[in-house]
Amino acid sequence: MKIFIVIAAYNESKSISKVINSLKKAGYKNIVVVDDGSKDNTYEIIKKSRVHALKHIINRGQGAALKTGIDYAINKGADIIVTFDADGQHRVEDIKPMIEPIINKECEITIGSRFLKKTSVPLKRLLTLKIAILVLWLFYGVKMTDAHNGFRAMSRDAAKKIEITSDRMEHASQIIEEIYKKRIKYKEVPVTIIYNNYSLSKGHGGLTQAIKVFTKMFFRKILK
Numbered sequence: 001m002k003i004f005i006v007i008a009a010y011n012e013s014k015s016i017s018k019v020i021n022s023l024k025k026a027g028y029k030n031i032v033v034v035d036d037g038s039k040d041n042t043y044e045i046i047k048k049s050r051v052h053a054l055k056h057i058i059n060r061g062q063g064a065a066l067k068t069g070i071d072y073a074i075n076k077g078a079d080i081i082v083t084f085d086a087d088g089q090h091r092v093e094d095i096k097p098m099i100e101p102i103i104n105k106e107c108e109i110t111i112g113s114r115f116l117k118k119t120s121v122p123l124k125r126l127l128t129l130k131i132a133i134l135v136l137w138l139f140y141g142v143k144m145t146d147a148h149n150g151f152r153a154m155s156r157d158a159a160k161k162i163e164i165t166s167d168r169m170e171h172a173s174q175i176i177e178e179i180y181k182k183r184i185k186y187k188e189v190p191v192t193i194i195y196n197n198y199s200l201s202k203g204h205g206g207l208t209q210a211i212k213v214f215t216k217m218f219f220r221k222i223l224k
């Protein structure tokens with residue numbers, strides 16, 4: 001089984017080496033890092049790290065960066081693709097329980113859920129995450145416990161089926177829509193998301209972002 005870890009990285013020079021090293025230490029050999037037009041030296045770091053180092057020359061957003069990485073992994077013969085964050089918020093130990101249901105053919109895709117485990121999510125994040133879950137339920141009738149978790153694992157077939165056309169953060173909701181529309185068998189797996197000063201200082205996941213995601217989803221829904 002060829003397992004590929006795909007990481008989208010935007011201005012992550014402070015954390016990316018640590019993330020790559022912990023993955024290597026755990027035995028993951030196929031690591032694809034897509035530098036999403038960072039302004040810092042993220043690309044120089046990944047170039048030296050002996051991973052598959054890809055680069056967008058401009059910043060296109062996490063959705064676009066993941067698509068680049070996933071397409072690359074498919075071309076390199078990946079059997080399973082795991083998407084993993086560059087900022088140290090995901091735990092390497094959680095990869096095994098994420099890929100097991102796919103290896104055992106229980107489902108084609110697993111989505112990490114921080115709400116199936118006892119984690120304390122900062123209030124600001126909690127609100128937007130709950131809104132995202134509600135919107136997915138209202139629009140598609142899909143009941144998820146966590147809709148914007150960047151930690152996922154998918155079979156090669158599922159990765160080929162899912163079309164990501166949303167460049168920025170709304171790709172997370174789009175992936176759930178794709179799972180629903182294409183009737184891909186999925187499972188939510190409890191994972192721990194690490195909230196530290198570094199991740200919170202980046203200031204994403206706030207209400208403005210939630211409104212942007214919702215607006216894009218809304219137009220996608222009515223323009224179809």
Ligand SMILES: Nc1nc2c(ncn2[C@@H]2O[C@H](COP(=O)(O)OP(=O)(O)O)[C@@H](O)[C@H]2O)c(=O)[nH]1
Nearest residue numbers: 008009010012036061062065085086087204205
């Ligand atoms: N915010 C942001 N993250 C990006 C972008 N492109 C790639 N990423 C990566 O996407 C991952 C998740 O981003 P983050 O801001 O931590 O979002 P959150 O943890 O889901 O609230 C990180 O590994 C980023 O480095 C981008 O344009 N903006």
Ligand SMILES: [Mg+2]
Nearest residue numbers: 085087089199
């Ligand atoms: Mg983060």
